[in-house]
Amino acid sequence: MEKPLVERTTDSIIEFIKSKNLGSGDKLPNEYTLAESLGVGRSTLREAVRSLASRNILEVRQGSGTYVSKNMGISDDPLGFSFVKDTLKLTEDLFYLRYVLEPEVAMLAAYRRTDQEVVYLEEIAEDIENVINSTDQLHFELDIEFHSLIAKMSRNIAMNHLVPVIVQSITLYNSYYTNEQSKVETLQSHREIVRAIRDGDPMQAKYAMQMHIANNQRQLKINRQVKQKT
Amino acid sequence: MEKPLVERTTDSIIEFIKSKNLGSGDKLPNEYTLAESLGVGRSTLREAVRSLASRNILEVRQGSGTYVSKNMGISDDPLGFSFVKDTLKLTEDLFYLRYVLEPEVAMLAAYRRTDQEVVYLEEIAEDIENVINSTDQLHFELDIEFHSLIAKMSRNIAMNHLVPVIVQSITLYNSYYTNEQSKVETLQSHREIVRAIRDGDPMQAKYAMQMHIANNQRQLKINRQVKQKT
DNA sequence: AGCGCATTAGACATCGGATGACTTTGAGGG
DNA sequence: CCCTCAAAGTCATCCGATGTCTAATGCGCT
Numbered sequence: 001m002e003k004p005l006v007e008r009t010t011d012s013i014i015e016f017i018k019s020k021n022l023g024s025g026d027k028l029p030n031e032y033t034l035a036e037s038l039g040v041g042r043s044t045l046r047e048a049v050r051s052l053a054s055r056n057i058l059e060v061r062q063g064s065g066t067y068v069s070k071n072m073g074i075s076d077d078p079l080g081f082s083f084v085k086d087t088l089k090l091t092e093d094l095f096y097l098r099y100v101l102e103p104e105v106a107m108l109a110a111y112r113r114t115d116q117e118v119v120y121l122e123e124i125a126e127d128i129e130n131v132i133n134s135t136d137q138l139h140f141e142l143d144i145e146f147h148s149l150i151a152k153m154s155r156n157i158a159m160n161h162l163v164p165v166i167v168q169s170i171t172l173y174n175s176y177y178t179n180e181q182s183k184v185e186t187l188q189s190h191r192e193i194v195r196a197i198r199d200g201d202p203m204q205a206k207y208a209m210q211m212h213i214a215n216n217q218r219q220l221k222i223n224r225q226v227k228q229k230t
Numbered sequence: 231m232e233k234p235l236v237e238r239t240t241d242s243i244i245e246f247i248k249s250k251n252l253g254s255g256d257k258l259p260n261e262y263t264l265a266e267s268l269g270v271g272r273s274t275l276r277e278a279v280r281s282l283a284s285r286n287i288l289e290v291r292q293g294s295g296t297y298v299s300k301n302m303g304i305s306d307d308p309l310g311f312s313f314v315k316d317t318l319k320l321t322e323d324l325f326y327l328r329y330v331l332e333p334e335v336a337m338l339a340a341y342r343r344t345d346q347e348v349v350y351l352e353e354i355a356e357d358i359e360n361v362i363n364s365t366d367q368l369h370f371e372l373d374i375e376f377h378s379l380i381a382k383m384s385r386n387i388a389m390n391h392l393v394p395v396i397v398q399s400i401t402l403y404n405s406y407y408t409n410e411q412s413k414v415e416t417l418q419s420h421r422e423i424v425r426a427i428r429d430g431d432p433m434q435a436k437y438a439m440q441m442h443i444a445n446n447q448r449q450l451k452i453n454r455q456v457k458q459k460t
Numbered sequence: 461a462g463c464g465c466a467t468t469a470g471a472c473a474t475c476g477g478a479t480g481a482c483t484t485t486g487a488g489g490g
Numbered sequence: 491c492c493c494t495c496a497a498a499g500t501c502a503t504c505c506g507a508t509g510t511c512t513a514a515t516g517c518g519c520t
Contacts, residue, residue, distance in 0.1 A: 004292065005474070006280065014312070030500055041475040043273055046501090050236065050277040051284040055305060057313075062234065062501045063482035071310075075285070078308030079391040086387075093388040100334045101327075157316075158323040158396070161309040166388070235503070260471055271504040276472090292472045293512035 005040060009048035012038050014057070017068060028058070028066045074165060081169050088224075094170050095217045099210070102147065105163060106193060106209035108154035110202040117153050118198045124149060125190050132183050140171045146190065153197070179226075182219035189215060235270060239278035242268050244287070247298060258288070258296045304391065311399050318454075324400050325447045329440070332377065335393060336423060336439035338384035340432040347383050348428045354379060355420050362413050370401045376420065380427070380439075409456075412449035419445060 013028075016038070028034060035045040049066060052058040056075040059067045084090045113121075128142045144167045151163035189212035196205035246268075247258075258264060265275040279296060282288040286306070289299045314320045343351075358372045374397045381393035419442035426435035 004472095010284075018313075032500090041473095043276075043476080044474060046273075047277055047280040047473095051280050054240075054281040054284050055307075057310075060501070061483080063499080064484070065500060074310045075305070075308070078305070078310075079388075079395065080286075080304040080308075081387075081391065084387055090387050093386040096386060097331075097388040097392070100331060104330045156323040156326060157314055157320050158309075158311075158327040158399075161311065162327070162392075165309065169388075234501095262471090273505080274503060277502095290472070291512080292510075293470080295471060295512095 005044055006047045006051070009038060009040050009044055010051050013048055013052060022068050024068055024070045026068045028068070030065065074161065077169075077172075078165055079169070081172075091170060091220065092217075094166060095213065095220065098166055098170075099213045099217065101159070101166070102150075102163065102213060103206040103209040105151050105154045105156070105159050106197065107202040107206040108156055108159070109150045110197045110200055110205035112155045113153040113197055113200075117149065118194075121146070121149055121153070121194055121197065125194050128190065129187055132187065144168055144171065150193070150197070179219070179223065182215070182223075185215045185219070186212070235274055236277045236281070239268060239270050239274055240281050243278055243282060252298050254298055254300045256298045258298070260295065304395070307399075307402075308395055309399070311402075321400060321450065322447075324396060325443065325450065328396055328400075329443045329447065331389070331396070332380075332393065332443060333436040333439040335381050335384045335386070335389050336427065337432040337436040338386055338389070339380045340427045340430055340435035342385045343383040343427055343430075347379065348424075351376070351379055351383070351424055351427065355424050358420065359417055362417065374398055374401065380423070383427070409449070409453065412445070412453075415445045415449070416442070 013034075016022075016028075016034075022028075029037070031042055031045055031049070035042045038045065040048075049058055049060060053060050053069075054075070056069050056071055059069045061067065081090060124142060124146050128139065128146065131138050131142065144164060147167045148160075148164040151160045154160065189208060192208040193205060193212060196202075196208050243258075243264075246252075246264075252258070259267070261272055261275055261279070265272045268275065270278075279288055279290060283290050283299075284305065286299050286304055289297045291297065311320060354372060354376050358369065358376065361368050361372065374394060377397045378390075378394040381390045384390065419438060422438040423435060423442060426432075426438050
């Protein structure tokens, strides 16, 4: 018994999910049954479930049941950025990370994308054009979706897991403001990216993404300067 | 009572830590006392503690007590790679990610490193040379330390958080075997990387890191082919 | 005085029963 | 057919008992 029973139980639950081939949204047996079948007490099982829930692997709904989570295994702040004090520098650094990463991702996407995915991507791009002037969070959510889909199209598992986290972190720890200029540039960039990926032009996709993120970086700095002066 | 008591209790614990100004390694009151003072049952407290432990905010040691964790906030598998079925492809993709990322990191490190850090880096590189032939995990741990330190030297917060996760994931989900050839190449590459960073030669640092990871990728494939034939 | 081993107190681990609160579902009345 | 509401299913919470592990204590030996 080297590891505590609770940890072995979390492993058992993951094993259970895999063996039963459960996916997002599927329901687990109730806690009494599951505890019984794993051979542990209910308290132990509950702690194991709680542990997995806090890692966004499970979702517990009182009165309803315990389910496999949607964004399986990726929690809100997986890289611990919420503990970083200097959020200004963090945002800059995140943009630099994106500048290194996402052009490569776009390139891969242009190589490997399916036609179906291109249709989705065009739909999202269109949605963004439609809500670009709305004030709510919808624009940010769609932007995350846009970049996440491209990451998925790259067929690189690591990128696919990582890009959503990075993009979300930026909107999470820095509510940056958009001006008219940046909106125009964003839409223009998006069109170029979509076109390059659709046409299967990896180099152009890479270049377009590079420009897109560089624009964002530049606009971020400009907005901060404007903000400082006021 | 909108939120479940357990979640409110996790918040209470964090509040408790902040208010008492507890830092890494400090001990919390025992579970009976803490439950009492937070006004919840022991099971509830235990689940809250377990939840925080799985997010690497707390560390529980049986028989000793509950402590504030060191690497606050970064969990073992933050990007959810443990759910990926095709670990072979995952490893390839992780290496590709490193190939994109780490040369840039090495470049930044060469720009921004301090002399003190260079001393540490040389020490780690030396340690690696000494244990390269040992069979245990020490070699992997030192390799993680090596790349993590370079990430720290880059002064990019995002890279600093990300690189350890990526490097660790590779050793976690793929126990790749090393042969004599790769050991020699690894040591050679490490020397070149250290030298370039020490000399403040960003381009050379980038190039050396590129070669290092490309070598690793190549050796990985070779080892797999050898493994398949047996 | 110093060292080492055994004891012991303190702390977490695990179990399972009792009761409460919430969700879902479906039967029955309109 | 729809609405209401009661019942069943499920998680939430507390609690007491017992086991296991760690670290400190203290005793005896040298």
